[in-house]
Amino acid sequence: MTLHYHQDYQCVKCENFFLPFLLPVTLCPECGEPNLQSDEFRDIVKLLVEANATHRQQFGRCVPPAYAVFSLIDHYIYYSANIFDMYVEREVPKALLIEEVIASEPPAWQDHLRELLYQVFEEAERQGLFQDLHAHESAESAEDRIEGEAA
Numbered sequence: 001m002t003l004h005y006h007q008d009y010q011c012v013k014c015e016n017f018f019l020p021f022l023l024p025v026t027l028c029p030e031c032g033e034p035n036l037q038s039d040e041f042r043d044i045v046k047l048l049v050e051a052n053a054t055h056r057q058q059f060g061r062c063v064p065p066a067y068a069v070f071s072l073i074d075h076y077i078y079y080s081a082n083i084f085d086m087y088v089e090r091e092v093p094k095a096l097l098i099e100e101v102i103a104s105e106p107p108a109w110q111d112h113l114r115e116l117l118y119q120v121f122e123e124a125e126r127q128g129l130f131q132d133l134h135a136h137e138s139a140e141s142a143e144d145r146i147e148g149e150a151a
């Protein structure tokens with residue numbers, strides 16, 4: 001089973017869809033209009049991490065085998081899941097990975113996404129999403145490590 005959410009958010013001025021994840025206001029990446037964060041987006045960063053943690057527990061990775069996108073939040077769950085899996089599989093520093101991922105986005109979106117992704121990564125680390133990864137690095141046998149590198 002995959003987790004889905006139904007909140008969408010549109011800029012009050014230009015009606016562009018984005019996540020207002022900053023308190024008290026997030027600037028619209030398209031037009032720069034300050035948007036107040038409404039109640040249902042207050043814990044958005046936590047929610048993104050919880051969905052990824054649940055999927056990782058169920059499927060062994062953050063990206064589920066099949067995932068339908070019904071809302072803006074679902075879109076971000078899927079987006080962050082891909083990035084988390086890349087982070088786990090490639091073992092690159094998160095700063096490098098974030099810059100690589102946002103480089104293909106329109107310039108106006110890069111600051112917005114960088115800030116969001118840093119918050120999501122920090123929350124994921126706080127919730128221990130990558131804990132087994134670190135345990136694996138320090139405690140597991142060299143055999144596993146060689147397998148990981150060959151893959």
Ligand SMILES: [Zn+2]
Nearest residue numbers: 011014028031
């Ligand atoms: Zn706007």
